[in-house]
Amino acid sequence: MLSRTVRPTLAAATGAIQNAQAARNMATLREIEIRLKSVRNIEKITKSMKMIASTRLNKAQRAMVTAKEYGKANNGA
Secondary structure, three states, X not given: OOOOOHHXXXXXXXXXXXXXXXXXXXXXXXXXXXXXXXXXXXXXXHHHHXXXXXXXXXXXXXXXXXXXXXXXXXXXX
């Protein structure tokens, strides 16, 4: 069992170590700004990919309609 004089010193030392570890794990302002910039860039890329997918889908749907009309014309003849 530790003596009464050592306990407060030990508690203060462990508290300081825990605070230092917490400070190391926290992101700096610069790191947060970089992360936000990355997220914005990912959003732009995602938006562009959605637009491309939408364009390709519309093109495929137009081709499908044309092919259906062609198929109906051939079946009726």
